[in-house]
Amino acid sequence: MPVRVTESSTPSQVSGTNSGDTSPPACTLLSVGQTFSGTQNVSSLQKEEAWRVNVRIQGCDLEYGYLCGTMEALNVPMADTPVVTFWEGEIVDTKNYTFYTGKWEASPEDDKRHWTKFPSFSPLLSQVEVDGGKSLDLSNYPYIFMRWKEQYFVNVGTDCGLTIAGFYYVCFSCSDGSISGFYYDPNSRFLYFFMSISEA
Numbered sequence: 001m002p003v004r005v006t007e008s009s010t011p012s013q014v015s016g017t018n019s020g021d022t023s024p025p026a027c028t029l030l031s032v033g034q035t036f037s038g039t040q041n042v043s044s045l046q047k048e049e050a051w052r053v054n055v056r057i058q059g060c061d062l063e064y065g066y067l068c069g070t071m072e073a074l075n076v077p078m079a080d081t082p083v084v085t086f087w088e089g090e091i092v093d094t095k096n097y098t099f100y101t102g103k104w105e106a107s108p109e110d111d112k113r114h115w116t117k118f119p120s121f122s123p124l125l126s127q128v129e130v131d132g133g134k135s136l137d138l139s140n141y142p143y144i145f146m147r148w149k150e151q152y153f154v155n156v157g158t159d160c161g162l163t164i165a166g167f168y169y170v171c172f173s174c175s176d177g178s179i180s181g182f183y184y185d186p187n188s189r190f191l192y193f194f195m196s197i198s199e200a
Helices: 109-116 119-131
Strands: 035-044 048-061 065-075 083-091 142-155 167-173 179-184 190-199
Touching: 048 109, 065 119, 109 119, 119 167, 119 179, 167 190
Parallel strands: none
Antiparallel strands: 035 048, 035 190, 048 065, 065 083, 083 142, 142 167, 167 179, 179 190
């Protein structure tokens, strides 16, 4: 099932050189206690599914490019109860983390393939191809790019039929609090997971 990602504002001009402060913009919508709700579309060779998801931010430290929270997946076909996972995130700030993952079996080619699914990433691509985006100044960019890696199941066992081996490429809009994400797991039977959530 093709999924169209819609993002409401046009990206602003991004400087090609780093001005020193590379932290993402301060964003009140991305703060501890903030909740988001939406859907996660899952596509495999056999079928397509849509799960409702709720996300809660439980920790956020922009200086270190870190955030964490929980994700609750509802109406998951193989689970009798909502499935809750705890995740930790890396904020792409070019100081702590770049657009290149460097772990979790993700190559630079995998990274570029996933980041380019976000229209707001397009103005950044040429510089990312040069140096992973290290010289970009993202401090005034209206989007925050992140990776979310689920660490463990909170309320079910690992035999629940789901995997948390992969991670999400995430784009957060500072203007409206919407979040889009694509799941990557080279060993998954799913072709893709797409997540679209907004402030609850």
